[in-house]
Amino acid sequence: MQRRGIVDLGSNTARLVDYLLEPGEWFRLAHQIRQPVRLGQGLGEDGLISEKAMRRAGKALELFAQYARSTGLGSLEVLGTSALRDAANRDAFLEGVAELGLDIEVLSGEEEAKLGVLAVANGFDFEDAVVMDLGGGSAQLSLMQGRRFARGQAYPLGAVRLTERFLLSDPPKKRQIAALEAAVEDELGSVVREMRKQDLPLVAMGGTIRNLARAVQKEQQYPLMERVHGYFLKREDLEDLLARLLEVKAKKRARVPGIKSDRADIIVAGGLVYRWLMRRARLDGVWISGSGLREGALLRKLLPPPHLIENLRAFSVQNLLQKYAQSKEHIELMRVLSAKLFGGLKTLHGFGERELDLLDAATVLQDIGLAVNYFRHDRHGAYLVSSAPLMGFTHREQALLAQLVRYHLRGRPRLGIYEPICEPDDKRLLLTLAACLRLADHLERPRARRVRDLRVEIDESEVVVRPVAVEDLGLELWQIDQHAELFESAFARRLSVEPIYR
Numbered sequence: 001m002q003r004r005g006i007v008d009l010g011s012n013t014a015r016l017v018d019y020l021l022e023p024g025e026w027f028r029l030a031h032q033i034r035q036p037v038r039l040g041q042g043l044g045e046d047g048l049i050s051e052k053a054m055r056r057a058g059k060a061l062e063l064f065a066q067y068a069r070s071t072g073l074g075s076l077e078v079l080g081t082s083a084l085r086d087a088a089n090r091d092a093f094l095e096g097v098a099e100l101g102l103d104i105e106v107l108s109g110e111e112e113a114k115l116g117v118l119a120v121a122n123g124f125d126f127e128d129a130v131v132m133d134l135g136g137g138s139a140q141l142s143l144m145q146g147r148r149f150a151r152g153q154a155y156p157l158g159a160v161r162l163t164e165r166f167l168l169s170d171p172p173k174k175r176q177i178a179a180l181e182a183a184v185e186d187e188l189g190s191v192v193r194e195m196r197k198q199d200l201p202l203v204a205m206g207g208t209i210r211n212l213a214r215a216v217q218k219e220q221q222y223p224l225m226e227r228v229h230g231y232f233l234k235r236e237d238l239e240d241l242l243a244r245l246l247e248v249k250a251k252k253r254a255r256v257p258g259i260k261s262d263r264a265d266i267i268v269a270g271g272l273v274y275r276w277l278m279r280r281a282r283l284d285g286v287w288i289s290g291s292g293l294r295e296g297a298l299l300r301k302l303l304p305p306p307h308l309i310e311n312l313r314a315f316s317v318q319n320l321l322q323k324y325a326q327s328k329e330h331i332e333l334m335r336v337l338s339a340k341l342f343g344g345l346k347t348l349h350g351f352g353e354r355e356l357d358l359l360d361a362a363t364v365l366q367d368i369g370l371a372v373n374y375f376r377h378d379r380h381g382a383y384l385v386s387s388a389p390l391m392g393f394t395h396r397e398q399a400l401l402a403q404l405v406r407y408h409l410r411g412r413p414r415l416g417i418y419e420p421i422c423e424p425d426d427k428r429l430l431l432t433l434a435a436c437l438r439l440a441d442h443l444e445r446p447r448a449r450r451v452r453d454l455r456v457e458i459d460e461s462e463v464v465v466r467p468v469a470v471e472d473l474g475l476e477l478w479q480i481d482q483h484a485e486l487f488e489s490a491f492a493r494r495l496s497v498e499p500i501y502r
Helices: 051-071 082-086 090-098 109-121 159-165 174-198 207-220 235-245 267-281 293-302 312-321 328-344 353-365 377-387 395-406 416-421 426-443 474-482 484-491
Strands: 002-009 013-022 026-036 076-080 104-106 129-134 139-145 148-155 202-205 232-234 285-288 451-458 462-469 494-497
Touching: 002 051, 002 293, 013 051, 013 293, 026 051, 026 312, 051 076, 051 090, 076 082, 076 293, 082 090, 082 104, 082 109, 090 104, 109 129, 109 139, 109 148, 109 202, 109 293, 129 267, 139 174, 159 174, 159 267, 174 267, 202 207, 202 267, 207 232, 207 235, 207 267, 207 285, 232 235, 235 267, 235 285, 267 285, 312 353, 328 353, 328 426, 328 451, 353 395, 353 426, 377 395, 395 416, 395 426, 426 474, 426 484, 474 484, 474 494, 484 494
Parallel strands: 002 076, 076 104, 129 202, 202 285, 462 494
Antiparallel strands: 002 013, 013 026, 129 139, 139 148, 232 285, 451 462
16 A cells, blocks of 8 residues: 655645555545645736745645655655746745755646546546636636547636736626626637537536535535535526625625635635636536546556546445455355346346446445444445545436445335435336345345355246355345345335255
8 A cells, every 4th residue: 555645736725635545456535634825816916926925835835744754655746736837936936845845846737737637537427528627826628538638728717816807896896797707708718619519518626616516515405415526516506606605795705604714705706707608608517526636646646648547437436445345255246146136137127237337336335334333334334335436426326326235234225315316217226226236135145155146037927036056045035035025016026036056
């Protein structure tokens, strides 16, 4: 196991992330430290980073260096973005922090955009997308094709920069908002006209859009409130929130749940950029990425070129599983049994590969709650799944996966609090997958691997499951009999289990 420390020295915020990882296998965030630095504050006036901003950034970097030394993290990869890219006195700042033993890599606008695209390519189940990273000093707008960076660049449309240039009163006046939108039109008008032709999803990253999304989630009591990554922020919801934020002063915005107090004065500027973009591109909303520059930098070192996780969903499941050790032999047998049941019953349920993939993930993760406690481990596991960053899964799929884990042992499967984000046929899907998962689990309940294979036969009134076993299945058959009602309800057939002993 290795560790890697990455620092994102942005125009508004500096953040240290400490990752544990096994190169090419898994990674997870162990710790992070976030410090507001406003390095880009006042930069637009004379092109110079102010002494106060330098001191704030210097103190944050000193704190990060102390953390790295005291925890044994080792060297830090420090990445500078818009403020350092544009500052006329950049070299003076770099010389000053060199005394801390830190070497800062100042990224070009294109390099920053590439790292953002890399994070999206390994965070979403999209082949093609438009990617936007709006920070304090600039916004990177990029085109991703085939999960690779096609083109993109940085624009001077960061939240700090736009606030200082246009939104000079608190709350901002209508003419100031109009002037800001005109500046965005000048920078992005031709780009957005091209976007409309491509009809691609927009994936956004950065603190501004995450804060806006969290505020909407909290207001609506969104069932996966802890998961901002993968959230689809509807344009109408953003517009409603932004309209309210524009009417009040920053001090009152800071009290809105979901919005960090140190972003309250600049968040409306970033929100106006996104509102303009979604209106002009005629988008219904934007997908929120919890990953960004830092994750892109990690993946650049973690994986060989082109730095892409081949099977993102499977990787995410294994990434979570490795924190909660389980028997690999048991899991692999469970995967075989559940897949055989799903395939053998397909003429009754009619679901396809995507649903089978969801069942497979639930099969792998069903017992992770044992890491907390045996008792109620189904509930513990459901919480772990619902709160985990599962890249490549939609929020709807993650909710279904959590409920499959929740009901893999007992009870009538229900969508519960997740029903508002599910689809009309998801009650039947949940029941179908839970029936397959529970039957497979009972066939391997003693963890003795007595069942090696199975066959499924269907007629008008009955489903006959024939497990191929090497020993007597008395315990397994007793377990199945206790829960046959779920299976029969899912498939409208009587269940009969007739072992074949070999």
